[in-house]
Amino acid sequence: MSGYYIPSEGLQSFAQSLMAKMPVVAPVAKGKRFIFDQLGDVAELRLDYDTTVLPPKKVFFPPKQDLLEFDEGKATSCLDPQAKVLLGVHPYDIKAISMTDKLFSDNYADSNYLANREVAVIIGSNVQTPYERAFYGSIAQDLELVGHDAFLTKISDGYVLDVVTEKGEKLIADLGLADASAEQTSEAEGVNAKADEDCPVKLPFAAGDVSEKVRNSFKSEIWDELSKDCFSCGSCNLVCPTCYCFDVQDEWGLGASNGKRYRRWDGCLSSEFSEVSVQGGSENFRENRAERYRHRFMRKTAYLNDKLGAPACVGCGRCAGACTADIADPVNTITRIMES
């Protein structure tokens, strides 16, 4: 659609004018890391972030989400979608959002995700500082960058804002932004064209080869070795932008007959994930950590490829950094398997 120019010193007032319209969720510093959070003070905005602890999907799919409340046998939905701008989403996370969009709408439309997703306006941004564990430059390359409404690219003296949907146009229509010049547009195109070159880690294997080799290693003993130090802590699942599993629980409230149903992010590495009730007792169909560890890699490299058009990994590197035992990095694990 159209390209606009925002001078460096105009970024904060741009964000401010969005905040005047609706809540803006954007990267801000937290300790040594960054998180997506609702901007209170525009000075907190950090478009130079490397990556966030949790991925931006949390805006539509919160880590813990009340689904319904019940009382006297009557249930009421807790859905209450609030329009928001999600600002500063990196390309790998945009790709991941397009995956969860698909996963939450195919077969069964998950209204608890979709309702929040539909009212969000996503403004992407190019990676200014790559995360040290990231390998987005060499995975999910065939996947089209879609799902966002606009995209901010940092150029030498400011930003080029590409607006790609009507929702995006509507949001910025009355902000009086200047059109980007031909030079500014081409500078931005140049920045994005070589963005992947700066990505610190490379995965030197084709997705098809990886998928085949990983599947064929299903019975290999390599999984015992790779998962030896695993805590079953699920951190690798919980920080992943393409993971979409959750657990649902009902809970009584303090009244005589009231309560609520909520869901919480869950992950296949935790042992209770694969526990099912069987005739009054329970059964765990992935009892040991090697099976669970293997399952995650099957999911990330093979099982979902046909459905998503790419492996269910966008190379953000979050899992690699989150795993205290440092055994969750797909690059290391895939390389080990390819070389086995």
Next chain:
Amino acid sequence: MAKVRCAWFDFTSCEGCQIEMTNFGAPFLQLLDHVEIVEFREVMKETTDEPIDIAFIEGSFSREEDRARLESIRERAGVVIAFGACAATGGINALKNHMDMDDYKKCVYGDDSNMPHLDTQKAMPISAAIKVDMAINGCPMSRDEFVRIVTQVIHGTEKVYVPSYPVCVECKLRETVCRYEEGDHCLGPIALAGCGAPCPADGIPCEACRGMVVDANQESMEKVLQENGGMSEKRAKDKSRMFTANFRSDA
């Protein structure tokens, strides 16, 4: 709903968990609408020999003489809940379990250490003496978890869902920056969740006050404490003794 008769009993403990209850705010007062307290030494004089719906037992089982009292509580109670770390896991009392009795008595009681009532056995969870139906973990026990579990029990739920995964899960869900990424250490990867991971959120390591998860990877924990937490081999090995002595592979 008829009011549920609840009583609190204490064994080897600091009674901190009972004190923690008296710090409660609104949700606890709301709970009182459904609960009748029939014995609770920290707040009332009355005691009871009558049947009880829920018995909360605080403290560990560390003297054989306590067995009879525990058994009598068990006989009178519908549901027995281990209340706090000492009762649920042996808690901090189990710190002495790998030491010699004369040593720890001297260390704690000095000249008085020969008094006969100070003789104790290993500090064990009360489940070592009687059947326990549920546990509210933590040192002190977690107030939120207390309200959540008791609310389910008074509605007649027999098996209340409690997490079996490590504290890291709850830590990630609230998007705390990991202690290891801040150059610190943490026992979260082997500690049993349910508390909501308040310690890392406050910038301090998890000490596993709730005990360990069932399949805790202790070897890997020692490795991580050394490689990422900067501890010596000995310190990494001893680190998990404070609250989880009874879980250790050398217990």
